[in-house]
Amino acid sequence: MLIVGSIIGALLFYFQHSPVLGWGGISEVPLSKVVIVMILGFFLIPVGKGLDIRGWNEMFPLNGATWTLFFEEIANISYALLLRHLPAFVLGIFATIAAGFTIHYALTNPAGDIIGGWALDDPQQLKIGFIRVAFPFLAGLLLARTIKLKYIKNAFLYTGLLLILILSIPRIGGNEQPWQNGLYECFCLVVVFPFIVWLGAGGKVEGKAKQVSQFLGDISYPIYITHYPVIYLFYSWVVNNGYSFNKAWPAGLLTAIVSLALAYGLMKLYDIQLRAWLRNRFLSAKNKVALSKSL
Structure with a gap:
């Protein structure tokens, strides 16, 4: 494809x-x-x-959307060479550091968001790209290693409603207070989305x-x-x-x-x-x- x-x-x-x-x-x-x-x-x-x-x-x-696959490729290579050999404790440290970089950038970025990453020869864009891939990838590995799944009735419904709620609120705050949206995006990225993944993984979809x-x-x-x-x-x-x-x-x-x-x-x-x-x-x-x- x-x-x-x-x-x-x-x-x-x-x-x-x-x-x-x-x-x-x-x-x-x-x-x-x-x-x-x-x-x-x-x-x-x-x-x-x-x-x-x-x-x-x-x-x-x-095909501009391909830029995300470039960073995913780097993440997968790092997994094959290093990350898969690391214990969960070390992965947790790396994920925490990645979350820190994400929060710092979102709160200090004048635009108050984590948008960007598609330019090769712009150091700032490359920085954003690595920030955007680091925490989700490491958090996913950590969840897979440490979290025990629990069957949750109606998980499909709950995850669907949560996604609708989050996606219907793409941004909060005004241009005068960009940190509000930065904090909101970090909350979604670091807390809500991992929770949705865990919730969905514990559900059973039929029919x-x-x-x-x-x-x-x-x-x-x-x-x-x-x-x-x-x-x-x-x-x-x-x-x-x-x-x-x-x-x-x-x-x-x-x-x-x-x-x-x-x-x-x-x-x-x-x-x-x-x-x-x-x-x-x-x-x-x-x-x-x-x-x-x-x-």
Whole structure:
């Protein structure tokens, strides 16, 4: 899906020309440069300003959302080389330190949030990226190592309501007191989200709720890694024409539907089929059984 997302980004790039936003078109960006950025995206290799063909200072200009996978890749490499060998006590120390960095940045950042991390050659952006991945990753490892699951009736309902509540309040406080939102984001990140993970892991989902949960889980990554190029297209269309919300919302709804349909089609026709072929081609029978149980 990473490869497909980069290909879609390259195919749609020349339809996203926006003089207002400063995005170059086919007459301003050589095809060879687009191909290079696309191939680098295949291998999750970030680029600096020299290959920033969009001009937004993104490390993956054709599919901006990929930047989070770059930091997740670093986290997974650190797990393979070091973190999996550490005792829970040491992981707890690291998670506490990571939480401290998160809280410090959120409370001292003039914007009062923890947004950023997508630029390769900006030290501040890299700092934000590492801060954003550090605590969630370490906290997840710590939860998996130390917390005993307890069956909780209606956990699916409770976690759903908590997520709706948190996501419906994206920000609190005004521009004059940004620390309030910084504190709120830290509370959600350090307390609420780990609690939701624990609560959900102790629940049992059956019937239609299980089917819905399975579908949402399966399609979440395909949507994430393919929707951004479509969003670029919609955004450039709105800005180039100066449309207000009243004029743009039908196209926005269509964009959401297209993104969902595209992700679903690629998941069914490409991702699932390719994963099955790779399992049959490269995994032993024992590993296949272990993988099927984990899924």
